[in-house]
Amino acid sequence: MYCSNCGKKIENDEKYCGSCGTITSNNNYNLIISRPNKVMGCAVQLHVTIGNTNYELGAGRDFKITLPNGVHTIKYKIWCRREHEVNVTIEDGKICSVLFVYDALWGGFKISKNSIL
Numbered sequence: 001m002y003c004s005n006c007g008k009k010i011e012n013d014e015k016y017c018g019s020c021g022t023i024t025s026n027n028n029y030n031l032i033i034s035r036p037n038k039v040m041g042c043a044v045q046l047h048v049t050i051g052n053t054n055y056e057l058g059a060g061r062d063f064k065i066t067l068p069n070g071v072h073t074i075k076y077k078i079w080c081r082r083e084h085e086v087n088v089t090i091e092d093g094k095i096c097s098v099l100f101v102y103d104a105l106w107g108g109f110k111i112s113k114n115s116i117l
Contacts, residue, residue: 030090032097033074034062035109046100046109049075057100074098078108088117 033048037060046057050072055063067090077083088096099112111117 029064029066030095031065031067031072031088032062032095033057033065033100034097035059035100044078047077076100076109081108084110086111086115086117 031050033055035046035057048055048057048063050065050067057063069090069092071087071089073085073087075083075085086098088098090096095116097114097116099115100109101112102108103110
């Protein structure tokens with residue numbers, strides 16, 4: 001099979017392209033929500049809601065989710081702070097990723113520029 005991003009040949013059982021790092025489409029999920037393991041903000045659980053399902057995202061954790069095609073709103077917050085949201089568009093053959101990063105200056109979590117929405 002070939003990478004959908006860079007076109008390099010990859011083995012059928014590979015989860016990532018060795019050339020560009022793109023996640024292959026032979027997985028049974030189409031959305032990855034993740035949070036790197038960092039020192040700042042590591043003890044705080046990030047509350048994530050997709051539709052009517054709630055997730056608690058700790059440091060170094062990720063969730064692999066299958067959603068139907070279309071636009072989905074992901075809401076997130078920490079503690080009692082104001083809830084924020086981001087939209088992802090699920091399409092056939094596309095794996096979206098939402099990477100949350102802690103920003104001490106901003107005082108909470110925000111969506112990384114490396115996310116695929």
